[in-house]
Amino acid sequence: MKLLDAPQPAEVAPPYPDHVLLTPGPTPIHPRALRALTRPMLGHMDPEVFKLNRAIQADLREMYGTEPEAFTALLAGTGSLGMEAGFANLVEKGDEVLVCANGSFGRRMAEMAARYGAKVRLVTAPLGEPINPSDVADHLGDAAMVAVVHGETSTGVLNPVPEIAELVRHSGALLTVDAVTTAGMEPFSMQQWGVDYAYTGAQKCLSAPPGLAPVAISERAFARFAARRHPTPLWYCDFEGLRDYWVEHTYHHTVPVNLHFAFAEALRAALEEGLPERRERVRWMGRAITEALAPLGFSPYVKREEARLPTVLALRLPEHLDDAGVRAELRRREISITGGLGPTAGVIWRLGLMGEAAHPAPYRALMVALEDILGAPGLVRRFEAALDAGSA
Amino acid sequence: MKLLDAPQPAEVAPPYPDHVLLTPGPTPIHPRALRALTRPMLGHMDPEVFKLNRAIQADLREMYGTEPEAFTALLAGTGSLGMEAGFANLVEKGDEVLVCANGSFGRRMAEMAARYGAKVRLVTAPLGEPINPSDVADHLGDAAMVAVVHGETSTGVLNPVPEIAELVRHSGALLTVDAVTTAGMEPFSMQQWGVDYAYTGAQKCLSAPPGLAPVAISERAFARFAARRHPTPLWYCDFEGLRDYWVEHTYHHTVPVNLHFAFAEALRAALEEGLPERRERVRWMGRAITEALAPLGFSPYVKREEARLPTVLALRLPEHLDDAGVRAELRRREISITGGLGPTAGVIWRLGLMGEAAHPAPYRALMVALEDILGAPGLVRRFEAALDAGSA
Numbered sequence: 046m047k048l049l050d051a052p053q054p055a056e057v058a059p060p061y062p063d064h065v066l067l068t069p070g071p072t073p074i075h076p077r078a079l080r081a082l083t084r085p086m087l088g089h090m091d092p093e094v095f096k097l098n099r100a101i102q103a104d105l106r107e108m109y110g111t112e113p114e115a116f117t118a119l120l121a122g123t124g125s126l127g128m129e130a131g132f133a134n135l136v137e138k139g140d141e142v143l144v145c146a147n148g149s150f151g152r153r154m155a156e157m158a159a160r161y162g163a164k165v166r167l168v169t170a171p172l173g174e175p176i177n178p179s180d181v182a183d184h185l186g187d188a189a190m191v192a193v194v195h196g197e198t199s200t201g202v203l204n205p206v207p208e209i210a211e212l213v214r215h216s217g218a219l220l221t222v223d224a225v226t227t228a229g230m231e232p233f234s235m236q237q238w239g240v241d242y243a244y245t246g247a248q249k250c251l252s253a254p255p256g257l258a259p260v261a262i263s264e265r266a267f268a269r270f271a272a273r274r275h276p277t278p279l280w281y282c283d284f285e286g287l288r289d290y291w292v293e294h295t296y297h298h299t300v301p302v303n304l305h306f307a308f309a310e311a312l313r314a315a316l317e318e319g320l321p322e323r324r325e326r327v328r329w330m331g332r333a334i335t336e337a338l339a340p341l342g343f344s345p346y347v348k349r350e351e352a353r354l355p356t357v358l359a360l361r362l363p364e365h366l367d368d369a370g371v372r373a374e375l376r377r378r379e380i381s382i383t384g385g386l387g388p389t390a391g392v393i394w395r396l397g398l399m400g401e402a403a404h405p406a407p408y409r410a411l412m413v414a415l416e417d418i419l420g421a422p423g424l425v426r427r428f429e430a431a432l433d434a435g436s437a
Numbered sequence: 438m439k440l441l442d443a444p445q446p447a448e449v450a451p452p453y454p455d456h457v458l459l460t461p462g463p464t465p466i467h468p469r470a471l472r473a474l475t476r477p478m479l480g481h482m483d484p485e486v487f488k489l490n491r492a493i494q495a496d497l498r499e500m501y502g503t504e505p506e507a508f509t510a511l512l513a514g515t516g517s518l519g520m521e522a523g524f525a526n527l528v529e530k531g532d533e534v535l536v537c538a539n540g541s542f543g544r545r546m547a548e549m550a551a552r553y554g555a556k557v558r559l560v561t562a563p564l565g566e567p568i569n570p571s572d573v574a575d576h577l578g579d580a581a582m583v584a585v586v587h588g589e590t591s592t593g594v595l596n597p598v599p600e601i602a603e604l605v606r607h608s609g610a611l612l613t614v615d616a617v618t619t620a621g622m623e624p625f626s627m628q629q630w631g632v633d634y635a636y637t638g639a640q641k642c643l644s645a646p647p648g649l650a651p652v653a654i655s656e657r658a659f660a661r662f663a664a665r666r667h668p669t670p671l672w673y674c675d676f677e678g679l680r681d682y683w684v685e686h687t688y689h690h691t692v693p694v695n696l697h698f699a700f701a702e703a704l705r706a707a708l709e710e711g712l713p714e715r716r717e718r719v720r721w722m723g724r725a726i727t728e729a730l731a732p733l734g735f736s737p738y739v740k741r742e743e744a745r746l747p748t749v750l751a752l753r754l755p756e757h758l759d760d761a762g763v764r765a766e767l768r769r770r771e772i773s774i775t776g777g778l779g780p781t782a783g784v785i786w787r788l789g790l791m792g793e794a795a796h797p798a799p800y801r802a803l804m805v806a807l808e809d810i811l812g813a814p815g816l817v818r819r820f821e822a823a824l825d826a827g828s829a
Contacts, residue, residue: 054469054705054706054709056473056702057489057492057493057496057701057702057705058485058488058489058491058492058701060485061476061477061479061485061698062477062479062485063477064477064478064479064483066478066479066480068480070691071478071480071481071691071694072478073477073478074478074695077446079475081448082474082475082695083471083474083475084453085453085454085455085456085465086456086458086463086464086465086466086646087453087454087456087458088458088460088463088773089463089647091456091773093450093452093453093454096450097449097450099450100449100450101449104449121514121515121518121647121648122513122514122518122673123513123690123691123692123693124690124691125672125673125690125691126513126514126673126690129671129672129673133670153672156672157672160668160669160670160671160672161670162670246691248691248693254478254693254695254696255481255513255691255692255693255694255695255696256513256648256649256693256695256696257648276552277552278525278552278553278554278670278671279521279552279670279671280517280521280545280548280549280552281514281517281518281521298515298516298517298518299462299463299515299516299517299638299640299647300515300647301515301640301646301647301648301696302463302647303466303474303646303647303648304646304647304648304693304696306453309449309450310448310449313446313449314446317446381480381483
């Protein structure tokens, strides 16, 4: 094994700048995860890896607030694969699936459910507004599954999952929740609420490297899966195959071991910080940013405060702001923020406050740049004052 | 952003030994890939990442020997997802698929094809023997696809893909080839042979970290995909979604950017070493190992030399060797090799010679350990002499 190439070879397609990522994901990788990423390689069937996997499963139960024996695992793919695995395993041709679709990710759920043969019905809400639980109640019928995105990344809306879960709980329908922008940072309680399948992406609230989708599956969901009439098409994420590997320790497919190394450290770091402390940290950051930008005409896009997703701060832009121009100038200065999507393009900015992004330092960099670009003296000072007035 | 935690927090589930991995995958990560893995994070829609992706696509065309304009990409999952994506996109309900199944991975192909609704017919061969092309000719009929594993990891057999391709070429069937243990190390020529879909895993012959499946899709395969009657269930790897991201640069899902960083370096390192040079390196190593172990009663498991897979050396064990005991003792000394699978358990060892595993140093460690464990003086000396006699 060569340990060092000498002379150092040229990199493919440089440069790779040290960039300030303030988007709705991916987030900057937690330093502890970064260190673990380069550990010497082990095989996916090695005892050290199974021991690590058990620790990951236990920590995921805590993060998702599951029943003590709930099945948790990492899928070897990104958050969208987590979404797909739920429909692939828990929906059969002809099943009625009620999808709460008040943004891009809700609509993606509807498309996936349809691809697996579901009869899809939609509950919608006006752009920037949460799903109304009474609309879910009205359309529940004999749905086999209800699916909802907890935090809609595309609009910064937090849907009322506990209220929806309460309605679904006794209906016989399974409840699938997209926890991509919430789990690990926002309160999430699968057992207490009655969620049957939840997933997120490693690179969101946990600031682990992308490429893994942590999932949790209730016993009720596993029983539904076990009663399938036909195997799921999706061999790669077949729940039985997952259980073979994660519980029985038999080979299913090669899991990405280094990503497991890094993920375990990022998740443990989150639990050691404390989920309530993380919840407070994102709110503290969100308030400081909002207060600092308010005098420039930025205002919360989502009207009702309880419907604002704290981890993706959606701010309505002041009139006459050159959205594309300002973001391009920020990009030139190696700072990324994200605009709206579709109908909100040019209307809002979406600022990521997940995991390692939700710290003063990277947002200080944004404020310094904006103070200069927008010619807005006092912006940095207001941001610092708001941080000082709040508490993490 | 905290740049260093002080004091250093305890790792999750240690220890993590510096292990000698000589299995059929994953392989030790190439040092150049390891360095790239920890680059500062960028977003999946950042221009630097699209530039890198274009370089990866060009290098993959070279590795797979495709037509100049063939579509290549990385799937955000492991090799099995590469296998699945082929059937998911190129097979529709009722299609006849002829699967060459002379090992575990051929049988996995058959299972996946069936899950996507194919009528599957099998061509088999006795254990440890390659598929006979005339059997393919006899069963071709009006198959919509023929699928074959180039190198059967489970038995160390190299199937005659060029001869099979020649038969399939004018039949109207698509040809899917599992290149997991070959592409990047063994000759592979998609265009010249007439292969329509090929895939591998990043952690095999290229020694990139696991979690990516590099794929190549012929224009003919894309045309078949475009003529589908129904969308594929597999949204995550839908060929159109892949093309949206890799060619049109529109969002489909969050690709694992750090894995792209590492993969690009590992692939470029392979091309800079030279594919013919890598081909020679693995043969040189295989000869030296075989010669060194022969006096102890180890012999090639695959009888016909041209049917031996150079990257997974399958050796029949001497009688009375305590397979499980010796491998456990090796494991205690932090060296992993792999035994047989199913009917070859206790009969063979499988030694990985892919990527960074195919160097003298890690196999020297194996020989030193075996000389001691087996009480076989001269083993290391024979190995060194055979290396000296050969040439890399």
